[in-house]
Amino acid sequence: MKKLLIALSVAAAAMTATVANAADYVVDTKGAHASINFKVKHLGYSWLTGRFNTFEGKFDWDKAKPAAADIEIKIDTTSIDSNHAERDKHLRSKDFLAVDKYPTATFKSTSYKPTGDGKGELSGEFNLRGVTKTITFPVSQIGEGDDPWGGYRAGFTGTTTIMLKDYNMDGYLGNLPVELELNVEGVRQ
Numbered sequence: 001m002k003k004l005l006i007a008l009s010v011a012a013a014a015m016t017a018t019v020a021n022a023a024d025y026v027v028d029t030k031g032a033h034a035s036i037n038f039k040v041k042h043l044g045y046s047w048l049t050g051r052f053n054t055f056e057g058k059f060d061w062d063k064a065k066p067a068a069a070d071i072e073i074k075i076d077t078t079s080i081d082s083n084h085a086e087r088d089k090h091l092r093s094k095d096f097l098a099v100d101k102y103p104t105a106t107f108k109s110t111s112y113k114p115t116g117d118g119k120g121e122l123s124g125e126f127n128l129r130g131v132t133k134t135i136t137f138p139v140s141q142i143g144e145g146d147d148p149w150g151g152y153r154a155g156f157t158g159t160t161t162i163m164l165k166d167y168n169m170d171g172y173l174g175n176l177p178v179e180l181e182l183n184v185e186g187v188r189q
Contacts, residue, residue, distance in 0.1 A: 023061045024060055024189045025059050025187060026187055027057035027186050029055060033185035034185055036051060037049065037050070040173075040177070048082060049082070051080075052077070053080075055073060055076060058072055066112065066120060067113065067114060069120075071108075072107070074104055074106050077104060102129045106126070106127045107125070109124035119138070122139045128162075129167045138160075142156060154185070156184050157183045162177070163175070
């Protein structure tokens with residue numbers, strides 16, 4: 001009986017250690033330490049840039065097990081902001097995001113492949129305008145560690161390119177590539 005109790009105690013301690021080392025993070029959007037930005041060429045002469053002001057997300061990260069990394073992001077497409085009210089109205093219309101019908105876009109990772117030096121390739125399902133496609137982000141870790149408020153944070157950045165036509169935006173701009181940039185800083189829970 002004593003051996004059984006010792007074995008159960010060791011198992012319980014191991015499980016507690018696993019839970020204590022859990023690496024669940026919430027993306028810090030309240031402190032504005034995260035952003036989802038985009039840029040697209042305007043007539044081939046300059047860059048039109050913008051962002052989504054409202055989004056939320058969470059991720060799992062353990063530097064000892066980077067291949068187990070996981071992230072989920074939910075974007076409020078009505079919050080698109082290109083710093084031009086009339087253009088934003090057009091971007092929200094059926095010609096582009098069709099926010100009346102598709103008010104959210106989502107990204108859910110399916111794999112993370114570490115490539116060394118804090119870098120890796122994050123793949124997942126991106127749903128925009130009712131269409132889901134697999135996309136891949138080359139990702140770099142910016143850093144991680146204790147913050148001044150007693151918490152622990154980790155931050156990453158990644159950029160990928162999508163084509164508008166792949167998400168049923170077939171108009172005269174459908175063949176334009178759009179660069180998406182995801183910057184996340186998460187607070188460990």
